[in-house]
Amino acid sequence: MIGSRFSAAAETYDRHAQPQLALAKAVVSMLPKTAPEEILELGPGTGQLTRLLLERFPNVPIDAVDVAEMMIAHSRKTFAAYPQINWMVGDAQTFWNGRRYPLIASSAALHWAADLSATFENVFQSLEPGGIFSLGMMLQGTLKELHQLRREISPEKTPGITLPTYSEILEALKSAGFRLKRRQHAEEKILYGDAKAFLRAIHEQGVTGGKVSSGNAPLTRGELSRLVVDYQEEFASDGGVYATYETAAFLLTK
């Protein structure tokens, strides 16, 4: 399900992805200077983190694994000039190709995992002893203004599942066996031209479905109009509206 939602967003995602880009930059800023022999990237999507990895480690082979087939097809095309990237369809929760990598990187992807603990345990298997796992995650405070309004407007349609909290992620990483070297936890307000532009932007990022906002049932036309009007009034800022993004970046070892 997640695969098809992100596949649909593949063509539009990059135009509206500033919070994800900031997170990918935080993930890369934590990496050691020495180039690894190879990299496994989980959930590359349209390749924002991939691009930064290529800049940092130009000739290092990258195995890039995404659960959405269309994302892989899209990125294989846009990165055709980089034969060192091996694009593969696979789920981070179960992916295993019999190899252990010195560096595994992932940004703005694994918070979607159906089972976070199982996913981290699986990632741990693919990391070589002493290897580095550099991870960026979107957290529960992301789009909290939208969630608050949705609860007020249509409480019966509130999504049952939410993004993980900072402490849930730390707990799951530790119980998978990772050792924490560095971490960075941030809350940022992003400005949009108006409420409609905001809703369009998050839709195009592929984050409006499932866990983040529209999980069980779509809003009616009336509910959606009220959402736009109320958002514009309650979360106005600097001539537009704001939305909060809560993120965390972790540098871990095995």
Ligand SMILES: C[S@@+](CC[C@H](N)C(=O)[O-])C[C@H]1O[C@@H](n2cnc3c(N)ncnc32)[C@H](O)[C@@H]1O
């Ligand atoms: C918001 S995009 C992020 C892309 C990119 N890493 C970035 O930094 O902008 C999330 C991507 O993660 C992928 N994804 C989500 N869950 C995944 C999983 N369990 N295994 C592999 N890929 C996954 C989605 O298909 C999507 O392409």
